[in-house]
Amino acid sequence: MKRVMAVGVFDLLHAGHLHYLEQAKSLGDNLTVVVAHDDTVRVRKHEPVTGQDLRRRMVEGLKPVDQAIVGNPPEVPIFDILPDVKPDIIALGYDQEHAEDRIRSKLEQLGYGHIQVLRVEGLSDDLDGTRKIIARILQLSSQSKEDDA
Numbered sequence: 001m002k003r004v005m006a007v008g009v010f011d012l013l014h015a016g017h018l019h020y021l022e023q024a025k026s027l028g029d030n031l032t033v034v035v036a037h038d039d040t041v042r043v044r045k046h047e048p049v050t051g052q053d054l055r056r057r058m059v060e061g062l063k064p065v066d067q068a069i070v071g072n073p074p075e076v077p078i079f080d081i082l083p084d085v086k087p088d089i090i091a092l093g094y095d096q097e098h099a100e101d102r103i104r105s106k107l108e109q110l111g112y113g114h115i116q117v118l119r120v121e122g123l124s125d126d127l128d129g130t131r132k133i134i135a136r137i138l139q140l141s142s143q144s145k146e147d148d149a
Helices: 015-025 038-044 052-060 078-085 100-109 130-148
Strands: 003-008 030-035 067-070 089-092 116-119
Touching: 003 015, 015 030, 015 089, 030 052, 030 078, 052 067, 067 078, 089 100, 100 116
Parallel strands: 003 030, 003 089, 030 067, 089 116
Antiparallel strands: none
């Protein structure tokens, strides 16, 4: 059985997330999704809109996902989760800011050189990312206020 691991925040679940997870699942037989810990989201991105437990539950409810777990807090090295997940492949989203070569190098260093790191394709849709969705909502809200004035 080929085990795939995908990682992300999944704060406002959208079609881009589903596409990412469908593509990740197509790489193997079992897909484990690591949902970012709330503290990690705070340190690396922003205050999460939804909490880690709800985000994990939402992700786990998606058809391609076999299981979803909450990742470690930021003070724990990210690679410490590998013994629990035991992936053969780490699937990266098209827009995730991870450097594939750096990840491969670190995996090699830690004795996980057998794990493949693959980047999946993006969804060719205007609203395939959380920031794009928020920008669109703000745009529509602004237009609505102008129309009301």
